Amino acid sequence: MMNVKQLSYQRLGYHLSREQKLLLQAVALQGQPGISAWEQWQKLVDLENLDFASNALLCQLYRNLTVNQVQHQYLTRLKGIYKRNWYGNQLKLQKLQTVLIAFESHSLEVLVLDEIALIEQYYQDRGSRPIHQLNLLIYPEVMEQGRLTLQQLGWKLVMKGVSAEDLWLQFQDDSGVQLCLWGNLFHYSPFPSVLIAKQLWNETSACNLGVNTAILSPNNLLLRLSSRIFQRGQKPQLGMLLDGMTICQNESINWIELIAQAQSYQVILPLRNMLLLLQQVCQLEVPPWAISALYQIPLSNRELVAYQILATNRKTLLKSWLIRPLTKLKAAFA
Numbered sequence: 274m275m276n277v278k279q280l281s282y283q284r285l286g287y288h289l290s291r292e293q294k295l296l297l298q299a300v301a302l303q304g305q306p307g308i309s310a311w312e313q314w315q316k317l318v319d320l321e322n323l324d325f326a327s328n329a330l331l332c333q334l335y336r337n338l339t340v341n342q343v344q345h346q347y348l349t350r351l352k353g354i355y356k357r358n359w360y361g362n363q364l365k366l367q368k369l370q371t372v373l374i375a376f377e378s379h380s381l382e383v384l385v386l387d388e389i390a391l392i393e394q395y396y397q398d399r400g401s402r403p404i405h406q407l408n409l410l411i412y413p414e415v416m417e418q419g420r421l422t423l424q425q426l427g428w429k430l431v432m433k434g435v436s437a438e439d440l441w442l443q444f445q446d447d448s449g450v451q452l453c454l455w456g457n458l459f460h461y462s463p464f465p466s467v468l469i470a471k472q473l474w475n476e477t478s479a480c481n482l483g484v485n486t487a488i489l490s491p492n493n494l495l496l497r498l499s500s501r502i503f504q505r506g507q508k509p510q511l512g513m514l515l516d517g518m519t520i521c522q523n524e525s526i527n528w529i530e531l532i533a534q535a536q537s538y539q540v541i542l543p544l545r546n547m548l549l550l551l552q553q554v555c556q557l558e559v560p561p562w563a564i565s566a567l568y569q570i571p572l573s574n575r576e577l578v579a580y581q582i583l584a585t586n587r588k589t590l591l592k593s594w595l596i597r598p599l600t601k602l603k604a605a606f607a
Contacts, residue, residue, distance in 0.1 A: 286584030287546065289509055292317050293326065294554050297511055300333045301518050301555040308341050320347055329512035332358050332401055359400030362392070366399065366482065368450055369407050373484040375422050376411075383419075384410040384473070385480055386455065386497065390488035393480050395519050402512055406451040410473065410489075413440055413456035413466045420454070428452060440466055458497050459538035461575045469538070491525045492534055499535075499543035503580045517547050518555050528563045532570070541567055542576040546583050 289297075295317070298310035311334075318327070335351035369389065376383050385393075386408035392399055411419045420430065420442055428444035431451075440456035457466035458473070477487040489497060495517060502513050520526070535544045545567040551557035552564075577593040584590070 286586065286590050287503060287509075287550075287581040288584040289550070289554065293509060293511060296327055296330055296334070297514060297554055300330050300337050300515055303337075304341065306556075307337055308343060311338060311341075311343060315345075315347070320350075326509050326511045329403060329510075330515060331355075332403065333512075333515060336398070336401060355400045358403050362399045362404050365389075365404045365407060365450055368446065368452075370483045372407070372409070372423065372426065372428075372452065373482060373486055375426055376419070377484055379418065379422050381411065381415055381419055381422065382474070383454075383486065384477060385482065385486050385488050386410055386458075387501075389482070390480065390494060391516050391519065393482065394478065394488055395516075395523065402516075406453055408453050408455065410455045410458060410470070412470050412474075416440065416442065416454065416456045423452070423454065458493075459500065459540060461539040461573070461579060462537065463539070464537070491520055491523050492527060492531045495520045495526070495531065495547070496535055496538060496540050496544060499547040500538075500540045500580075503543040503546050505579055505581055507581065514547075514550065518551050518557055521548070521551065521557055521559070528560055532563065532566050535567075536570055539573050539576055540580075541570050542572050542580045542582065542589075546581070549583060549586075 292314060295310045295314035299307055299314050301307070302310060323331075331351055332355045335348065335355045338345070338348060338351070366389070369385070373383070373385075387406075388402060388404045389407065392401060392404070396402065409419075423444050424430065428446050430442060431445050432443040434441045439460050442454045444452045444454070446452075457469060459469055460466070462469055473489060473493055474487075476490040476493060478490060480486050480488045488494065498513055498517050498520070501507075502510050502517070531544070532541075535541050545564070548557070548559050548564060548567070552559050572589070574596055577589070577596050582589050582593055
């Protein structure tokens with residue numbers, strides 16, 4: 274039984290429930306470990322009443338149970354969810370193609386981000402995971418042209434962050450599909466967004482979605498995911514954690530460059546969280562020296578304030594707990 278002290282650390286830090294860990298294992302692990310995790314998980318949960326984070330993994334669960342040759346009456350429902358997701362994703366991809374063609378006609382370069390990049394480059398199965406939102410990266414100096422292009426296509430601007438650091442525009446079309454145009458992915462970095470964008474564009478991979486476009490390199494895609502998952506206040510995103518596992522298993526990961534880039538963009542803490550969590554829960558093989566190197570690099574105060582910390586990392590949790598009030602006080606007098 275947990276004592277009060279253990280519970281307080283869980284309350285302060287990022288924590289996955291037993292059910293969430295088992296589901297991740299059921300989806301990520303092959304053979305008997307994956308089957309065993311599935312058998313334990315489905316005994317602990319109500320399969321008809323799952324939380325949002327768990328629902329996001331059902332398509333991948335269907336794929337892995339099929340690979341592991343598991344027979345269960347629930348697979349019929351999972352297959353139906355997979356097919357509906359495939360169809361919904363196809364519709365979103367058609368909308369994205371129209372957008373990409375319009376940007377190309379206006380000589381505006383964009384990178385495809387997040388779910389679509391992962392589906393096309395890593396999963397190679399358009400029913401494998403839900404596309405919640407279309408995300409594109411554009412050079413910050415032409416964001417206004419991007420906005421006008423989208424509005425000409427009928428997309429309505431619904432939210433925006435237009436500070437020098439937090440640069441994005443969120444749109445929605447008449448059917449409710451959302452699209453976010455990003456000008457800066459790593460807004461805690463001390464470097465100007467224009468320089469970061471140029472660096473990201475120098476490290477891309479080609480992607481064909483009916484229109485020639487590109488996606489982030491494996492390193493930058495992993496850093497982007499890590500920074501999204503562990504934003505303070507964010508609930509557990511099991512689908513994105515699995516995405517991180519999938520990218521890490523890619524042979525193109527350059528660990529030395531990854532750590533250097535994480536330091537440059539000030540995302541050492543969320544990357545460390547990601548690798549440790551996947552190592553503990555999903556048996557991800559990470560070079561031991563890489564984890565050691567991430568612990569040796571000092572964390573910036575901005576990271577400690579902006580990102581969640583694993584509940585098991587008590588020393589960093591306490592440091593963050595002490596720094597946050599001081600940071601708020603400093604901002605009030607700035």
